[in-house]
Amino acid sequence: MARRALGLSLTDRALPYLLLVPALLVGGVVLVYPLVNGILLSFTSYTFIQPQYKWIGVRNFASLFKDPIYWEVLLNTVTLTFSAVILQLALGLALALLLNSSIPFRGGFRGGVFFIWIMPEIVAALIWMIMLNSEFGILNFLLQWLGIAKHNVVWLGRPLEAKASLIMVYAWRGTPFFMVMILAALQTVPSTIVDASKIDGANAVQRFFVIIIPYIRDIIILCCLLSVVRLFQDVTQVTILTNGGPIYSTTTLAVHVYKQAFVGLQMGRAASVGVTWLIFLFVLAVFYIRLVTKGEFRK
Amino acid sequence: MKRTLLVTIMLFAGFALLYAGGAQEKAAGEAAGPVKVSMSSWMPLQEVSRDMMLEIERRFEKTYPDIDVVYVDMPFEQRIQQTLVSVSGGNPSDIIHLTASDPFQLVAMGAITDLMPWFRDQLDDIPDGALRTGLIEEQLISVPLQLGTIVVLGMKKNLKAVGLPERIPDNWVDFKSAVRKISALSEKHYGFAARTAKHENSAYWFFPVMYGHGGDFEDADGKIVFDSPGNRAALAWYREIGTTKQTPMGMAIPESRNLFAQGSVGFLFDGPWMLPIMRNQSGKGEGIDPEYTAAPFPKGPDGRSRGINNNHVLVVSKQSKVKDQAVTFIKFWSQDPEITDFHFSKMGAIPAYKSLQARPTYSKLHDLTRAAIEGAETSDGAPSKNPQFSAAKEFIAAGMQAALLGGDPAQIAAQTDLAIRTLYGQ
Numbered sequence: 001m002a003r004r005a006l007g008l009s010l011t012d013r014a015l016p017y018l019l020l021v022p023a024l025l026v027g028g029v030v031l032v033y034p035l036v037n038g039i040l041l042s043f044t045s046y047t048f049i050q051p052q053y054k055w056i057g058v059r060n061f062a063s064l065f066k067d068p069i070y071w072e073v074l075l076n077t078v079t080l081t082f083s084a085v086i087l088q089l090a091l092g093l094a095l096a097l098l099l100n101s102s103i104p105f106r107g108g109f110r111g112g113v114f115f116i117w118i119m120p121e122i123v124a125a126l127i128w129m130i131m132l133n134s135e136f137g138i139l140n141f142l143l144q145w146l147g148i149a150k151h152n153v154v155w156l157g158r159p160l161e162a163k164a165s166l167i168m169v170y171a172w173r174g175t176p177f178f179m180v181m182i183l184a185a186l187q188t189v190p191s192t193i194v195d196a197s198k199i200d201g202a203n204a205v206q207r208f209f210v211i212i213i214p215y216i217r218d219i220i221i222l223c224c225l226l227s228v229v230r231l232f233q234d235v236t237q238v239t240i241l242t243n244g245g246p247i248y249s250t251t252t253l254a255v256h257v258y259k260q261a262f263v264g265l266q267m268g269r270a271a272s273v274g275v276t277w278l279i280f281l282f283v284l285a286v287f288y289i290r291l292v293t294k295g296e297f298r299k
Numbered sequence: 300m301k302r303t304l305l306v307t308i309m310l311f312a313g314f315a316l317l318y319a320g321g322a323q324e325k326a327a328g329e330a331a332g333p334v335k336v337s338m339s340s341w342m343p344l345q346e347v348s349r350d351m352m353l354e355i356e357r358r359f360e361k362t363y364p365d366i367d368v369v370y371v372d373m374p375f376e377q378r379i380q381q382t383l384v385s386v387s388g389g390n391p392s393d394i395i396h397l398t399a400s401d402p403f404q405l406v407a408m409g410a411i412t413d414l415m416p417w418f419r420d421q422l423d424d425i426p427d428g429a430l431r432t433g434l435i436e437e438q439l440i441s442v443p444l445q446l447g448t449i450v451v452l453g454m455k456k457n458l459k460a461v462g463l464p465e466r467i468p469d470n471w472v473d474f475k476s477a478v479r480k481i482s483a484l485s486e487k488h489y490g491f492a493a494r495t496a497k498h499e500n501s502a503y504w505f506f507p508v509m510y511g512h513g514g515d516f517e518d519a520d521g522k523i524v525f526d527s528p529g530n531r532a533a534l535a536w537y538r539e540i541g542t543t544k545q546t547p548m549g550m551a552i553p554e555s556r557n558l559f560a561q562g563s564v565g566f567l568f569d570g571p572w573m574l575p576i577m578r579n580q581s582g583k584g585e586g587i588d589p590e591y592t593a594a595p596f597p598k599g600p601d602g603r604s605r606g607i608n609n610n611h612v613l614v615v616s617k618q619s620k621v622k623d624q625a626v627t628f629i630k631f632w633s634q635d636p637e638i639t640d641f642h643f644s645k646m647g648a649i650p651a652y653k654s655l656q657a658r659p660t661y662s663k664l665h666d667l668t669r670a671a672i673e674g675a676e677t678s679d680g681a682p683s684k685n686p687q688f689s690a691a692k693e694f695i696a697a698g699m700q701a702a703l704l705g706g707d708p709a710q711i712a713a714q715t716d717l718a719i720r721t722l723y724g725q
Contacts, residue, residue, distance in 0.1 A: 015304055048383050049407040049686055135547055135558055151486070157495060157549025158704065245497020246549070246700045262380040263499070264690040264722070265404060 039278075042271035049265055060272035069248055070256070070273070077252040080163065081231040084170035085224055091171060092178020092223070099179070100186045110183075117176035125240035128169050132156055132241070159249035162242050166250055169237055174227050181223050185216035218292055225288045229281060253277045333360075333367040336624045339382065340396035341375040347575070351645040355638060359631050366624045379404065379689065386410045386616065393619035394629060399432045399610040399680025400503070400688060402441050407686035412615040413438040417626045421634075424652045429610050432680035441612035443651035444633045445571075445642065448608045448671040448678045449507065452559065452567045452593045457481045457488065467566070467594035469604075471511040474566070474597045475536060481565035482545040489547050491540060492564040495703055496551035499692035503607060504568050505699050506682055507596045508533045510605040516682040523725055525695075526716035529600075534698070534708035541703030548703065556580060560587070570609055571671040574647030593667040595674035608678035610651065687722050694718045 042060055044053045064070050099110055116124075131137050132155040143149035155165045189212055197207050213220075235254045238244060244251035244259070251259075253273060261270035342348040356368050371392050373381050379401055385391040386408060395405075405411050418439055422430060429443040451474075455465040461480035468474040478490030494501035509515065514529025540546040547558060559567040560580035567573075574588075581587040596606040613633070615625045632638060639650040640660045649671055650656060656672055664672075683691065698715035702708055 011301060011304060015307075018304070019307065048387060049404065051387065051408075133554060134549060135554065154548045157547075162549075242549075243497045245697070246704060247497070247697045259690075259693065262383065263693055265383070265686065 038271050038274055041268055042275045044268045046267045046271075047265050048267065056268070060269050061276075064269070064272050064276070069251075072248050073251050073253060073256045074276075076163075076248070076250060077232060077254075080166055080170065080250070080252060081228055083167045084174065084231055085227045087167065087171035088174040088178050088227055089220065089224060091175040093182055093220075095175065095179040096182035096186055099183055113176045113179055115176075116172065117174075117180075121173070121236045122240065124173060125169070125237045128165075128172075128237075129156070129241050132165055156242050157246060159246055162246060162250050166238065166241060169241065170231055170234075173237075174230070177227070178223050181219050182216060185219040186212070189215045221288060221291055225284065228284060232277065232281060333365050334621050334624050335367050335369055336394065336621050336628055337369045337371050337392040338394040338396065338625075338628070339371040339373040339378075339385070339392040341373055341378060342396065343370040344372040344374060347579070348646055351642065354641070355632060358638065359628060362631065363627060366627060368628055383408075386618075389618065391616040391618055393616060393621055393625040395614050395616060396444070397441070397612050397614060398447065399429075399441075399443075399608055399612055400682075402612065402614050403435075403681065403684045403688060404686040405614065406435060406440050406684075410617055411440050412617050412619065412622055413440065414442055414615060414626070415439040417630075418442055421652070424654050426651070426653060426675040428608055428675050428678040428680065429651055432608075432610065433612065435684060441614045442629060442633065444611040444613050444629075445648040446608070446651055446671050446675050447570045447572070447610040447680075448595075448674040449504070449568055449570050449606055450593045450595055450667065450670040450674055451597070452569055452573060452591055452667065454559065454562055454565060454591050456562065456590065457484065457565045460484055466592055467597070469594075469597055471597045471599060474511075478540065478545055478565060482540075482543070486544075487563050488565070489558070489563065490545045490565040492550060492555035492558050492567045493537070493540065493546040493703075494550060494552060494555055494568075495541070495546060495548050495700065496554075497696055497700055498551060499689055499696055500552060502692040502695035502699060503609075505533070505537070505695060506679075507568065507606045508536065511597060511599045512536070513600040521683075521685070523716060523720045523723060525719055526712045531708045531712045534702040534711055537699060537702040538705060538708060542705045546703070559591075562590075571647050571649050571668050574665060574667055575645070588665055591667075593665075593670040595670055595677070604674070604677055606674050606678040607682070608675065608680045610680050611648075612680075685723055690722055691719045694722070 040053075043055060043057060045056045045059075046053055095113060099106055103109075131139050134140060134152045134154040134157060137155070139155065140149065140152045143153065144151075153161060155161050193211055194207060197211055202210065232252075233254055234252065235258055238250055238252055238255050239258075242250045244255045253276075257270045257273045257277070260266050260273060264270075340352070343352040352370065356370070359368055360366065373396070378397060382391065382395055382397070382401075383404065386405060391410065402411060415438060422439075425433075425443060426446070428448070429446070433439055433441040433443065451467045453465075453467045458465050458477065458481070461477065461484065463477055463480070468477055480490070481488055482490040494504045506516065509530050512529045512532040514527050514531075514533050515524055518524050541548065547555070550558070555564075555567060556569065556573070556576060557580055558564050559569075560577050562581075577587050577591065578584050581590075583590075595604045598604050613629050615622055615629070619625055632642075633650065634652060634655070636655060636658060639648075639655050640658070642648045643650070643660060647668065649661070649668055655661075661668070661672075681688070685691070694715050698711045701711050
């Protein structure tokens with residue numbers, strides 16, 4: 001009687017859930033199962049050679065935290081990622097502001113920059129590997145031709161230069177994304193407010209920090225978070241350019257997990273690295289949500 | 300709403316029927332026709348060897364019409380990882396193409412067939428170096444496809460320019476002196492193109508240097524002996540060549556080969572496959588052949604020349620249901636005289652079997668091919684048969700790079716030794 005009073009039959013109420021089942025199944029298989037399995041794996045001594053789930057508690061984590069290579073890898077990941085994101089933000093913002101104004105060939109320039117982002121990652125990495133080659137690379141040729149460098153720079157064979165090269169490649173790759181997102185956000189800034197501020201005597205710097213930045217702040221934070229997550233996961237560019245070397249100077253968490261699993265065959269140990277990675281990004285995500293929510297509360 | 304529910308159910312039923320129909324068709328297809336033998340290899344994938352592999356497949360299927368060979372492309376750099384995953388997933392290829400030091404992880408997983416029943420009568424025909432690698436406790440876990448003896452290549456014009464004879468020095472003292480002299484020719488010259496990239500391959504190429512200085516990886520009982528005077532001396536030499544620009548930095552296999560082919564390097568360690576590679580990368584075709592020479596590694600302090608090999612080997616997965624047919628293809632590719640001659644003509648691949656090496660095809664050979672055959676007996680394809688050897692090589696690669704960048708050899712040797720012993724559980 002109550003059902004009839006609501007005007008919905010049992011079939012009508014069950015249908016939405018039935019239709020959700022395929023999506024939930026796919027999500028469960030592709031997302032939930034690997035996540036739970038990975039976390040459980042980190043508490044076992046599972047290897048390719050002895051593929052048994054033998055529970056060893058937190059021993060993987062204990063040996064991980066005692067391993068100096070792990071800490072170097074973590075520091076590398078944070079350094080490379082955050083340096084690259086800052087550079088991506090600076091360049092992306094500058095390009096967006098430039099493209100928001102009336103410059104000649106704006107459309108072509110926008111397309112050219114966007115092309116960088118849609119290029120497959122492995123193609124981009126291979127091109128940079130060739131360009132950065134210390135003997136044959138065009139970058140060294142140009143630097144010496146312009147008189148900036150006297151000798152070949154070993155871009156990928158020395159720790160500091162290798163880090164700088166990776167940051168440069170990450171920045172090159174990620175800047176178009178920032179540019180596109182910030183450019184879209186800039187379109188939402190009301191021109192009336194900007195015009196009014198000009199009348200009130202605000203200069204360009206004041207307009208930028210007081211009016212434009214608050215409007216695009218949330219997009220900037222979102223882009224930074226997405227970029228951090230993406231760079232944390234990068235294996236392709238590191239593997240192609242330096243394979244984590246020289247020594248361990250460019251080994252990141254993603255590469256370290258891969259090597260623990262498929263070179264060292266230590267799946268449990270690899271999963272423990274993955275769990276620490278997950279916790280790190282989770283903390284970052286919580287920080288992001290608080291930042292954004294705080295902003296909305298203020299608005 | 301009822302109509303929507305009905306449509307949804309019909310859609311699900313339709314998909315289920317399609318899937319069932321497809322599965323039935325696949326099963327029917329598998330029941331009839333020639334026996335399928337799958338082989339994972341990088342050779343059908345690479346442009347330089349693709350046509351040759353297709354021709355070998357064609358000739359085999361003409362000879363054995365009841366066997367259908369199916370290639371499964373597997374990039375060289377990913378061969379171990381992809382094999383491990385396919386074995387773990389329960390769907391490895393029947394035949395897996397690997398290099399000499401690769402199969403031990405698979406052996407530890409119990410994933411490889413003992414080939415002794417099929418090859419027992421041919422063991423005497425396989426060079427000692429190749430046989431040592433394939434034998435584990437009386438089981439033949441892999442058979443060699445082609446010799447991959449690593450030798451020393453030398454660019455004659457650079458040797459001549461420093462007043463040295465146009466041959467590889469036969470001891471390490473003279474070799475290192477030659478490297479120094481060639482490096483001093485100009486800023487663009489390097490005495491030796493070491494593999495200096497962070498890769499387990501670079502670590503493997505460091506082993507002859509260790510042997511040449513009296514060092515080793517493990518003793519006869521399998522105990523790790525990386526921290527030894529010989530290995531410290533080898534690391535000290537790497538420190539010298541890295542810090543004084545006697546070798547280019549950050550070079551993986553392709554770059555070091557390219558540099559050698561362009562003529563600005565004195566020496567390179569590589570295998571017999573360099574014959575077609577040099578012709579291709581130098582841009583001179585066969586004209587490059589007389590410009591370089593090759594020989595087995597210089598003698599170490601014990602008066603012996605000891606090197607490594609990267610022999611190509613073939614294994615049969617334990618899960619294969621067509622082992623006899625798989626062995627038939629292996630024997631065709633590695634032992635048929637016409638096919639091995641064809642393989643040699645295309646890729647410079649020297650057959651692994653001594654009886655085939657005695658054929659007229661191999662009577663007039665380049666120094667490189669002769670050196671690879673000569674060095675086959677004393678080369679070692681697997682300095683360690685421990686399944687963790689690949690991971691150990693990662694530590695050695697890092698240590699080697701630390702030495703090249705000026706690190707203390709004694710400290711590096713000690714740290715690397717400890718890391719490997721921990722890995723091996725010693």
